[in-house]
Every structure is written in structure tokens, then in C-alpha cells.
Amino acid sequence: MKKILITGGAGFIGSHVVRLFVSKYADYQIVNLDALTYAGNLENLTDIADKPNYRFVKGDITDEAFINQLFENEQFDGVIHLAAESHVDRSITDPMAFIRTNVFGTVNLLNAAKNAWKAAYEGKRFYHISTDEVYGALDFDATLFTETTKYDPHSPYSASKASSDHFVRAYHDTYGLPIVLSNCSNNYGANHFPEKLIPLAINNIKNNRPIPIYGKGENIRDWLWVNDHARAIDVIFHNGKNGDTYNIGGINEWTNIDLIRKLCEIMDKKLGREAGNSAKLITFVTDRAGHDLRYAIDSSKLQRELGWKPSLQFEEGLEKTVDWYLDNQAWLDNVTSGAYQKYYEKQYNR
Numbered sequence: 138m139k140k141i142l143i144t145g146g147a148g149f150i151g152s153h154v155v156r157l158f159v160s161k162y163a164d165y166q167i168v169n170l171d172a173l174t175y176a177g178n179l180e181n182l183t184d185i186a187d188k189p190n191y192r193f194v195k196g197d198i199t200d201e202a203f204i205n206q207l208f209e210n211e212q213f214d215g216v217i218h219l220a221a222e223s224h225v226d227r228s229i230t231d232p233m234a235f236i237r238t239n240v241f242g243t244v245n246l247l248n249a250a251k252n253a254w255k256a257a258y259e260g261k262r263f264y265h266i267s268t269d270e271v272y273g274a275l276d277f278d279a280t281l282f283t284e285t286t287k288y289d290p291h292s293p294y295s296a297s298k299a300s301s302d303h304f305v306r307a308y309h310d311t312y313g314l315p316i317v318l319s320n321c322s323n324n325y326g327a328n329h330f331p332e333k334l335i336p337l338a339i340n341n342i343k344n345n346r347p348i349p350i351y352g353k354g355e356n357i358r359d360w361l362w363v364n365d366h367a368r369a370i371d372v373i374f375h376n377g378k379n380g381d382t383y384n385i386g387g388i389n390e391w392t393n394i395d396l397i398r399k400l401c402e403i404m405d406k407k408l409g410r411e412a413g414n415s416a417k418l419i420t421f422v423t424d425r426a427g428h429d430l431r432y433a434i435d436s437s438k439l440q441r442e443l444g445w446k447p448s449l450q451f452e453e454g455l456e457k458t459v460d461w462y463l464d465n466q467a468w469l470d471n472v473t474s475g476a477y478q479k480y481y482e483k484q485y486n487r
């Protein structure tokens with residue numbers, strides 16, 4: 138019986154990881170620790186909330202006394218750390234929140250794991266989930282980010298994630314803490330908070346509101362279906378080499394404008410609108426400060442060493458994602474109205 142702490146499990150990617158682990162590993166105990174910030178939503182997990190191998194704990198990874206006590210009480214065998222402030226635009230207006238959670242919170246967890254596991258590291262693992270944004274920005278040439286690309290973060294978000302990555306490796310090198318890291322490209326799929334490009338655009342198209350495109354829309358992102366990221370996390374957690382890093386990506390680069398045009402086509406079809414109707418909502422707005430031009434991941438190490446590869450073609454994934462948002466209007470309404478933040482009180486604070 139393994140007991141695994143998943144942090145940030147009420148968020149977008151975390152909820153898919155929690156669902157995968159709870160469903161696939163009936164013999165594991167999965168503890169989901171989440172502070173339920175604006176980005177945390179337990180409605181993402183209603184289908185597995187009552188499973189006997191799952192438990193939710195509300196708590197903040199920056200709370201030192203609470204985290205130390207939790208590790209002492211629970212005796213975790215592994216940690217999969219996803220809790221973070223994750224939106225670049227928010228990091229530009231409130232960088233301190235990113236330093237608190239992404240840097241201080243991560244170091245707090247590392248200390249707790251080190252102390253709880255100091256008698257024997259055997260069989261323990263601290264898995265830190267990171268982003269390709271730590272590598273900086275690529276030009277339009279053929280280069281891809283590999284695991285040895287030098288860190289060169291530009292936004293307060295990517296700087297905070299880079300810092301947390303360095304701390305994770307430092308705890309391995311200094312204290313021998315068993316760790317593994319992965320750096321993933323942009324995810325898309327169900328339960329994505331509608332401040333990020335794809336769900337924001339779906340919501341706006343549906344409601345006939347302008348779709349804001351930063352600058353000229355020529356920035357490039359490499360998109361991966363969130364379920365494929367969760368599958369990669371499963372493989373790396375179980376089979377990744379101690380102390381190693383794996384890049385995860387979709388081999389799927391799109392300029393923002395081409396992506397949004399494709400999304401508009403899909404939405405026209407799904408909503409029974411005349412072709413070209415949704416694209417009229419595209420509105421070019423002031424560019425993001427320090428906007429990275431291009432991210433693109435070389436995931437060949439993960440494919441070669443651990444046998445993972447993306448399962449879905451992008452167009453199929455986008456259609457599935459649009460279908461999910463159209464079928465889950467209540468989720469979207471609750472998220473956009475803020476009503477989802479009451480869910481925890483109803484379920485747990487009776």
C-alpha cells in the first residue's frame with residue numbers, strides 16, 4: 138500500500154492526475170492537498186470524491202507548521218507536486234504571490250519530505266511538476282527545448298518555477314532527496330480555468346464576446362492534451378530515473394492566431410453557426426509584457442526511455458475539449474460566477 142500526496146489536485150492538471158491515480162491504483166491511498174485558491178475547484182473531482190482510496194485535505198503549502206505536521210501524521214511514500222500559481226498575466230500584476238507559493242511553498246514541501254524521510258530514502262520519491270517556460274523563448278528556427286537547454290525565464294511566473302526547479306535539484310544534490318522533475322508544454326482539455334487562452338476563447342465565442350489576441354497572434358505554443366500529461370506523470374513517477382528530468386510536449390506547435398481560427402471553425406460547426414461567424418470575434422489587443430515568442434519541446438528522451446507518446450491529434454483533442462465545455466455549462470457558469478468557491482463549504486464544512 139502506497140500513500141501519495143498530490144498537491145494542487147483541485148486545479149486543472151492536478152484533477153486529471155488525481156483521477157488517473159485514484160482510478161488506476163486501487164491499492165494506493167491518494168491524498169489531495171489544495172488551498173482552493175481561485176484556481177482550485179472540487180467540482181473537478183465530484184466523480185471520484187467518494188472513492189475509498191481518495192481523501193481531500195484543504196491546506197496551504199506555504200504553511201510550515203501545517204505541512205510538517207501533515208508529513209509527520211501521514212507518512213507519505215511519495216509526493217507529486219503540482220500546486221502553484223500558474224497564470225503568466227497574474228504573475229505580472231502580483232509577482233509576490235508566485236514567489237510565496239511556487240518558491241517558498243515548494244521549499245517548504247522539500248523540507249518536510251526531507252525530515253519525514255531522513256531515516257530511509259529507500260522507496261520514496263518527490264516529483265516536481267514544472268513547465269517549459271523556464272527555458273525562455275525560442276526563435277522561429279528549428280530549435281526545440283531539450284532537458285539540457287539553459288534556463289532563461291522571462292516572466293515572474295517562469296522565474297518562480299525556475300527557482301523551484303533549482304531548489305528541487307539542490308535538495309537532491311545536497312541532501313540526497315530522491316527526486317524527479319518534468320517540464321511540460323502548454324496543456325489544454327477539460328476543467329481548464331477560463332483565464333487561459335483556449336477555455337477563454339471557447340467561453341467568449343459561445344457568448345459572442347471578443348476573443349482577445351495579444352499582439353499579432355504570431356507567438357507559438359506547443360499544445361498537449363491534459364490527459365496525455367497525466368499519463369506522462371504516471372509513467373515518470375513510477376519509472377523515471379532518480380534525480381532526472383524529462384521534457385513532456387505535444388509535438389504540436391501552433392501560432393495563437395492559427396489556433397484560434399481553428400477553434401472558431403470547430404465552434405461554428407458545433408454551434409450551428411455560419412462558417413466564418415466566430416472568427417469575426419477575433420480582436421487584436423495590446424501585447425503581454427515580455428511575451429515569449431515561441432515554446433517547443435523535444436520529448437524524445439521520455440519517448441525513448443519510458444515509452445510515452447501523445448495519444449491524440451490536436452484537432453481531435455480540440456473537438457473533445459469544445460464538446461466538454463458545451464456539455465458542462467454548469468461548470469463554466471459556476472467558475473465564471475465564482476459560485477464554485479462555495480462548493481467546499483457545502484461538502485466539507487457542514
Ligand code: NAD
Pocket residue numbers: 144145146147148149150151170171172173174175176177178196197198199218219220221222223224238242266267268269298320321322323324325330
Ligand atoms: P491551476 O492554476 O489550474 O491549479 C493550481 C492548483 O494549485 C489550484 O487547485 C490551487 O488551488 C492550488 N494552489 C495554489 N496555491 C496553493 C497553495 N499555496 N497551497 C496549496 N494549493 C495551492 O494550475 P495547472 O495549470 O493545473 O498547473 C499545475 C502545475 O503544472 C503547476 O505547477 C504548473 O506550473 C504546471 N504546468 C502547467 C502547465 C499548463 O499548461 N497549465 C504546463 C506545464 C506545467
Ligand code: TYD
Pocket residue numbers: 224225226323332333334335337349350351352356357358393425
Ligand atoms: P496562456 O493560456 O496564458 O498560457 P501561457 O502564457 O502559459 O503560454 O497563453 C497562451 C498564449 O496565448 C500566449 O502566447 C498568450 C496568448 N494569449 C492571448 O493572445 N490572449 C489571451 O487572452 C490569453 C489569456 C493568452
